[in-house]
Amino acid sequence: MKNQRKAMAVIADDLTGANDTGLQFSRYGLCTEVLLEGAEPGPASAADIVIWDTNSRAIDGQAAYDKVQAAVRQAQQAGFTRYYKKLDSTLRGNVGIEIKAILDMGLHDFAFVLPAFVQTGRTTVGGNHLVQGVPVEATEIARDPKCPVTESCLPALLQRQSGLQVAHIGIAELTGGPAVIDAFVRRALAAGCRIISCDGWADEHFDLAARTVAGISSQVLWAGSAGLADCLPAIFNWNDKVREQTPALVIAGSVSSVTREQIAELLAGGCELVEIEVAKYLPWQEQSALPLLAAISKKLAQGTCLVIATGYQPAAVEQTKAAGAKLGFSAVEVSEITATMLGWIGAQLVNSQKLAGIVLTGGDTAVAVCRALGVTGIRILEEVTTAIPLGTMTTREGKTLQVITKAGAFGKPGDLLQAVRKLQQ
Incomplete structure (x- = not known):
């Protein structure tokens, strides 16, 4: 990528998730580096995207909170100003807690959360997160030995874990188009919401919602799976391939x-x-x-x-x-x-x-x-x-x-x- 450094810091809770999100950026020509838990970027790193793996998916919530904030402080020292919180596409882990950890640092106006990944059958419809069309709490994910997910309602899960007020962009807003989404988000923020979650059951929803949200604030904490990460290079015009x-x-x-x-x-x-x-x-x-x-x-x-x-x-x-x-x-x-x-x-x-x-x-x-x-x-x-x-x-x-x-x-x-x-x- 030409003349663009420190495009985005990504905070992931496990290594495989860090890698699949990194792939979404690297295929657009962005120099992408994944750091294992405890590692720091070198002083001469030329990476446009640096991904910190905090290895925090299956640990205690407070420990996850602390690890995420430590990673963000490293990213700040490295010169990053945009942040992406990588989430598991089945909502495993300390999803709401880790989003709150970053919001509590005062760097962002709000978090935009879209965890769907349509290509792998993970969708969110009417606020309910589905795996191959089945509510996540009714799948084998609910019996995961380390990180069971027993809540399919995305905004409810986020509010319970974070303790923050959550508003959800649902079917009516997505089908209504950019103006409807814009008005909904602005009303939610005015009412004190810090987290805006979003439905997603088709590929076009990612760009539609994310592009609208990007027009509301330049200080958005982006949070999602690899699906949301894939549309960000186009929104921010980060490389020649996208501009052309x-x-x-x-x-x-x-x-x-x-x-x-x-x-x-x-x-x-x-x-x-x-x-x-x-x-x-x-x-x-x-x-x-x-x-x-x-x-x-x-x-x-x-x-x-x-x-x-x-x-x-x-x-x-x-x-x-x-x-x-x-x-x-x-x-x-x-x-x-x-x-x-x-x-x-x-x-x-x-x-x-x-x-x-x-x-x-x-x-x-x-x-x-x-x-x-x-x-x-x-x-x-x-x-x-x-x-x-x-x-x-x-x-x-x-x-x-x-x-x-x-x-x-x-x-x-x-x-x-x-x-x-x-x-x-």
């Missing part, structure tokens, strides 16, 4: 209020809006849009996720209709011309740019883009969220790319942002 992430393209032909709200969430999530004033391009001639196409292509080449829209501003719709009427076009004809324009622009960008994928919202828009690309069908792969499919399509030129389609006046505020995140994974 392939952009996604959203083309929104729908003029519904639902789509406008979804676009607003996209913009809040870091996407950039290119609103096309269709009235300027009537009657439609491809040649007239070449300067606009060049400007859009430049942004995509720089790695910027874009949303191209024709009706984000409500007044633009009426202006387009009025301009079309002056030229003798009916409202239906203007709508068809708009779809043709978006289809042509989308096809040019897909053929010329490297994209993580494309999101098409509005039926007419989706068909126009597919026809302009010479696509004859879409292979459906999975559901991104309710009734929003991810698939692949192959263009006339033989280029295969991911595509997500969504009806215009449909979905929750965060659905388009969730679609973009899915493509970039």
